[in-house]
Amino acid sequence: MIRFDAVSKNYPNGTTAVDALSLELAEGGLTVLVGPSGCGKTTTLRMVNRMVEPSAGTVSLRGQDIREVAAPELRRGIGYVIQHAGLFPHRTILDNVATVPLLLGWGKKKARSRAAELLELVGLPATMAKRYPYQLSGGQQQRVGVARALGADPPVLLMDEPFSAVDPIVRGELQAEFLRLQKELHKTIVFVTHDIDEAIKLGDHIAVFRTGGRLAQFDTPERLLAHPADDFVADFVGQDRGIRRLSFVQASGLPLRAGPVLAVTAPVADARSLGEPWALVVDAARRPLGWAAVADLPPGGTLADATLAPLGHTFALDGDSARAALDAALLSPSRLAVGVDARGAVAGVADAYELSAAIAGASARADVSAGARTPAPADGAAATEAVTPAAPVTPAASVASVGRADSTAAAAPKLTKSDADADGPLGAPEAGSEAGREDGPVAKDSAGGDER
């Protein structure tokens, strides 16, 4: 959909911002460009809407060289969101969002009605429509920025650090909302961030850049975590990548065993006869109530008479990841993770060793079924071949179930993306051309704003 063919950008001051980039971004996908400061992420992004023109190579959109399309026309199909939203300070929120429809000649009434729809879509109450940007929090302003970028329903969204200026909690909320929105809208999104955690949370594919504008690796988040192409990528991804990778393994296929599960109405003697240090006590619907330490049980009566240790937390077979399962095992007083089905009933238990063995098996199978996607060196002939996303990754075989408590057959743990955000040229289609700015100061917060 968006293709870079041997694209370079050299600024007149001698800086090579992007060096022989070849990359193909899938339609409807969310590709994150990540890397250290000054590695060429923003330059790459701005070459897509012609705010920056390449020094060499070709950028094409749906097979067409973007130089063949006039910049204003090109930008009508490309929304643009930046850090700090870049809203018009003297216009109401509704009028900010209505900017693009108005520029497209929709008429005031229709444009405002569309703007109201968009505000709802990004989760802002209608009462905010009449406010001015300074009367909104940073997170709310970012939502307005996204709503404005969606004004003309563009198929492509370019997003430059859209959530960087808000606190971590609001950032998490914006990311989750943005993922929800993308599930509905299926835009082709190019998203710049310097935060690898954000990249892993949001991206279908991640392009890691190194200083000098060279592509270091283009891959899915799970493969980036599992197989960093080199020491630079490994360092950038971080040392806890092994644990983070577990977020991509579904808990649904983890092998569980029946375990020491007893009804709360069972006699204490039953717990003793299990020969286990802990018994999981469940209600009549097999929902877990807590752990009974067998050594501390009263001499007689039923388990209803016992003082139960809290569960820690359980994990849902339908929806949670292997990371949640492993965490449940580590926090459980019995060191056994409790898996529950959709009704909250106990499906079985597993300890950390059993879980990690199954997870390692799933990861190994996934590794076999997907080839690494590392760009060839830019100075070789192969560097002109675009790097395309790897195929979706699923492990091949199933993992044997160790006497699972319910009747559900255990499938192999699946590698998946766990579920858990325009301004500028589309906000002002004529604005932001490279002319007059290429050699100017690199002022990112104002660059790309509507009022340039």
Ligand SMILES: Nc1ncnc2c1ncn2[C@@H]1O[C@H](COP(=O)(O)OP(=O)(O)OP(=O)(O)O)[C@@H](O)[C@H]1O
């Ligand atoms: N107009 C310009 N003139 C000269 N050099 C520029 C210009 N714009 C960017 N650069 C340089 O090009 C390189 C890449 O800049 P770019 O903004 O693309 O990096 P980035 O990865 O987005 O960085 P950051 O994460 O800090 O925003 C940097 O060295 C930057 O100083």
